[in-house]
Amino acid sequence: MESSMPNTPDSGRSRSRSRSRERIGKLLREGGDVFTVADAARILGLGNEDAAKTLARWCKQGWLGRVKRGIYIPIPVESISKDRALEDAWILIPDLFGLSYVGGWSAAEHWDLTEQIFRSICVFTTRPVAKRQQVIHNIPFVVKHVPTDHLFGLKVVWKKEVKLSVSDPTRTIVDMLSNLRAGGGISHIVDCFKNYTKSPQFKPPQLIEYAERLGNAAVFKRLGFLAERLLSPDHFLVMACKERLSKGNAQLDTALRGNKLITRWRLFVPAMLSFEMEPTA
Structure with missing residues (x-):
């Protein structure tokens, strides 16, 4: 009988990171070049308050740039600074x-x-x-x-x-x-x-x-x-x-x-x- 892998804290964090990456990918694919809290809530299936908290967290992690309150843009991987001017x-x-x-x-x-x-x-x-x-x-x-x-x-x-x-x-x-x-x-x-x-x-x-x-x-x-x-x-x-x-x-x-x-x-x-x-x- 095969033994199952133990449910360690590290494996839980790994699954959490994987889910976060999937959600970020979904937002970036469907959100376009500029999106609002309401857009993110709709795409991710969240309430506005949870969506706002999620976007704020992703901003701190460097995935998004906050243009103005409630308005965000994606940050390219090759971008040096999230305060760069937009291409257009x-x-x-x-x-x-x-x-x-x-x-x-x-x-x-x-x-x-x-x-x-x-x-x-x-x-x-x-x-x-x-x-x-x-x-x-x-x-x-x-x-x-x-x-x-x-x-x-x-x-x-x-x-x-x-x-x-x-x-x-x-x-x-x-x-x-x-x-x-x-x-x-x-x-x-x-x-x-x-x-x-x-x-x-x-x-x-x-x-x-x-x-x-x-x-x-x-x-x-x-x-x-x-x-x-x-x-x-x-x-x-x-x-x-x-x-x-x-x-x-x-x-x-x-x-x-x-x-x-x-x-x-x-x-x-x-x-x-x-x-x-x-x-x-």
Whole structure:
């Protein structure tokens, strides 16, 4: 009669480690590149509290990285540090910011409207924003709140099976003219606008439509001013913007107050700024 192996503490720990590895493998296979406590609870068949404790333990063991409270990512075996930047940080955006879209300079990079490379990711979200600048898992984000009725002019993109939205080229330009900081400053916005007018995505009527929906009167003053210099004085955009001028004066560059008033555009322009505004070819 064969004797059975004794049930020692070491064998019990071995079985426990084996079960843990199986559960980790299941989570990594089914959880994707980013997952929440609720995702882990569903995949592992646990309650939310037990799932949270399990994820916290695996973080300490180096299997997972905690991006933010309740949001985790897998750590590759070859990774030196769990605080590494993600290969494509956009996959974090839906879980971090909810109903949102990538915009501003980040969208300009996506649509090849700029040659500049920005380290920060510009995000517009419908969630309340306590801090405009946030660093999450070594990734810097610049975040702006928008109302839900401003979620227009967006395109769906997929990053590693994660679905998210990015402003289309026209909406990107309008957003940057409305919020100059989201455009990286007026000089960069001018370069993006030049590239936009030379691209197949250049849609003047859509620019006017989006600007009207956004509801920032300063956009028409800045857009008309730029179009007059970069396109032509009788271009459709110039005429359409003139028809929509509101009372009062605006600043071309809110970071550098203008001392020269362009009366026909009701726009203060810094005299020291020359944007090399040759007409586009």
